[in-house]
Amino acid sequence: VSISQVWDNLDYLTTRLPKIDVLRFSDVDQGMWEFYVPEALKHKYQKITSEQFYRERNPALDIQHANVAIDFGTSSTVVAIRQNGRDELLRIGMQAKDFHKDELTDQQYENPTILEFIDLQSFLKDWKSEAYRPLVNWDNIHCAHEARASLRNHGSNSHVVSSIFARLKQWALRDEKQAQVRIRDQKKHEYQLDALHELNPVKGQSIELNNNYPEIDPIEIYAWFLGMNINWRARGIFLNYYLTFPVEYPNDVKAKILASFRRGLQRSLPESLIYDERFTEFSVDELASEPAAFAAAALQRLEIEPVDGGVSYAVFDFGGGTTDFDYGFYRTPTDDEYDEGWDHVIEHFGSSGDKFLGGENLLENLAYLVFQANSSECRKKNISFTKPLDATAFAGSELLIAQTQAAYTNTTLMMSKLRPLWEKGELDLSSEGLEKFQLIDKNGELVDCNIEIKQVDLIAFLEQRIQSGLKEFFIALRKAFMEHAKKMPDVVHILLAGNSSRSRIVLGLLGRLEDERSQVLHELLLSELAEIFGDEFPELEIHLPLDADPSNPYAATAKTGVALGLLRLCPGETLKVVNHATLANTDSPFQYFVGAFRRDQFQTAIQRGQNYDEWVELGRPLNGVFVMGYTTSSKAAIENSLKRGEIVLSERSIRLSGHTQGQKVFAKVISPNQIEICTATSLSELQNDLSSNIQILDFK
Structure with missing residues (x-):
């Protein structure tokens, strides 16, 4: 068998990019990056002889003078390249046959931010086999368009739904406890994700897959797929990447996401390039907020x-x-x-x-409302589901709301059914509005359920x-x-x-x-x-x-x-x-309105966007307790517009020690999601370090 027959499937196997043309192996202007071995790597490979001639190519020759912009979105990710004053958008995770179609749509450039784990153990074995361009098999893991197609075509199949990870960006925002999500692949192997943490590759040095390296980081894997498509041999190699983030993302979260992208994108480069002096130009940086970037294009x-x-x-x-x-x-x-x-x-x-x-959050709320309206059927069939972060628990929901794989899958199945209502404005329902679902009960068994969907209520x-x-x-x-x-x-x-x-x-x-x-x-x-x-x-x-x-x-x-x-x-x-x-601040702007209550009306003391490290009086404690309110709702900017108990308004009872009579509670912003509070008799005493009850409060 000729070497070209062995290697022509290389790009197709890993990412479903087109198969490599025969001329690539020998043409004087082409050649293969994989056949180029710099002096520093010669100890790693063994030379073989071949009857046919195959041309090596130094990947440094294909470095492009161009910037790559990545809009890493909740539901989809867009990759754009500017080269010679012209812009180009990339399609990621398409099937090879799609590249040969004449008809292009703008949706093809909106690459779904989603992974589908088919055989997790086989994927991890390949993923950890080598640092650069590991030979993973697309049959074990899908990303982007093909993964979303699987979800939409098999949205009623619980085994498929539970294998799809569609909340990469939301997961990155979670803390150590919330981020412990379990993934179950289609071979029924389960894996628990740890929280995202910051692990940057050392600039100019090769990545080492040692014991400190994350075993599985979904954002790094997704970034690797992006990089494999960006740094495709028919397109060239790119070293300068820029990401943008939502306004409210704190610096520590952005740093973790950037670190994952740096590892994933770097691992998509040919290994021999790491030993070229131009590799030091590789960079992945934050640049501007998402709405500011959009304004630049829209205007x-x-x-x-x-x-x-x-x-x-x-x-x-x-x-x-x-x-x-x-x-x-x-x-x-x-x-x-x-x-x-x-x-x-x-x-x-x-x-x-x-x-x-957000569109996905609204869908999750719609699913929750449907389950709530069918709570008696859920109790009878022992069905659980998840509660959106911005929803309230309803009476009798204690045994229905859960944070389990079964509950998550049931919610995802319902969201899949309701998606046409959000995207097209209507559902295809029976005249009675009853739909049959196969949901997962608390014993992990599939159960037939009759669910009533009141479309009018959902639209309202x-x-x-x-x-x-x-x-x-x-x-x-x-x-x-x-x-x-x-x-x-x-x-x-x-x-x-x-x-x-x-x-x-x-x-x-x-x-x-x-x-x-x-x-x-x-x-x-x-x-x-x-x-x-x-x-x-x-x-x-x-x-x-x-x-x-x-x-x-x-x-x-x-x-x-x-x-x-x-x-x-x-x-x-x-x-x-x-x-x-x-x-005004080195970090992202503060995202909350913070204050106290008078006659059950919220009184704002700290505004969203408040400057950091400026002490503000919140109010007075009563009997050693201060009840603090906080919200992200802009309604708080209008006096007396929010009443205690409204769903957008959260509160926290802060117990204070010592003698607090005659004292006031002061606070200052220290991060986009944190304030520091203390008690003192006056602002002047506070500034002279005469304060007590110093605490840091986290609003995540």
Whole structure:
């Protein structure tokens, strides 16, 4: 058998990229990276003789002078490359036959952030066999498009559902206890994931798979698949990668994700490249926030030109996991900035968001509502399910809500059934609204269940929840411009980002649809906006979510805009970004409103975006206890708008020691999710170190 016949399946086996052409093995302008052995690696390989000639190729010859932008999203990830002034989007996890199709869709560039574990033990054996480009078998693990197709085509098969890990980004946010998720592959082998931790490769050095190396890190594996597709032999090798993150992600979480991407992307490079001096150029860095990157792409595609005073804009980035808000000005550079080489400037401030308003979170809530409405059937059949983080337990739910693999699988099965309601606005139901499901009981057995789905109630929930999210967006908009510019602009361009912003409910609320129900929703939102803005109601220029351009497959859309916008912000580009949050603090902005209660009304003392290390009085303790309230809801910016007990408002009873009569509780921000509190009689005593009851409170 010729060597070319053995090796031609190399890329197809691991990632389902096209098989290697025969000419690649011998053509004077091509050759194989795998056949090139630098002096430092010659001890590792044995030379063999062959009757046929095969050409080696130094991978350093294929290094491209280009930046790679990665928008690592909750539901999908977009990879964009800028080379010679032109942008390109990549498709990841496609089947080889898809590369030969003439028809391309913009959805193909939205690579699902998902892994499917078919044979975990076989995969891990291959994964740990060598550090660089290990010869894993695609038949043991799928990613992206093919993994999502498996979920959607076999969404009623509990064995398939339990093998699919679709919450990589959400898992990264969890602490040590919450992150202990169990994966079960389709061979019924189980593996428990430990929490994500920061393990950076040493710059310029080879990765060593020793005992300290994570056995399985889903984000590293996903990044490796991205890297194998980016650094494909028909495309070349790339060394400079940039990631963007949601506004509220704290530095420690971003550092862990970046470390996983550094390992995964580095492991996708040919091993011989590690010994070339140019390998020191390899970098994976954070660059800008997601909404700022989207604004950079959207303003360009909408042909909105900067002006001296600044064009006012607001980004409503409605994604799969969260919704980010961002506000700013798109302006011409000052004389000094122009002399430095900048052509235009995005100046943004007041970044905030709704961390539970996301397409996947809404689906999880819909599934929870269906199970709640069918609680008697669940009790009878011994069925459990999960509770979304932003939902409340209902009466009698103690034995129904669980954090088990069976409960998670049941919730995922229900979400799969309800997905068309979210994505298309309706479900295919029987006339009685009854659906038969095979769910997993607490003994791990499949049980037939009759589940009633009340579509009208679910749509009403979606309308109320999205209306609430938009209200918070406009409250935060007013607060951002009033604090930064001291007045409301005459016109604000509303930029809708994220695929969830295409929802008919969103467009109806914003007055962009003309059907009767949409008009009712729009009138409801207008009445709330009148209360928010009063006499300072700006003109709102609503821009529809960016659609694909048939003449340009790489044009920015509502989803791909973040990655393409990030390319405009890479080092060397002439668009400057001024982020006022990072100017004030080294970490991400504080994400909560914190305060106390008077007459059961929440009184805000610490605002979202509060500067770090500034002591603020929260209130007075009573009988040695201080009841503190906190929320991420923008409604807290309006006085007396939140009542004690509302679902968006959390509280904590803090027990204080010693004699607290006459003392006050003070707090200061120390991280995006933490405050430090203490008691003192006055701010001056506190500043003279005369304080007690010092505690650090974590809001994760």
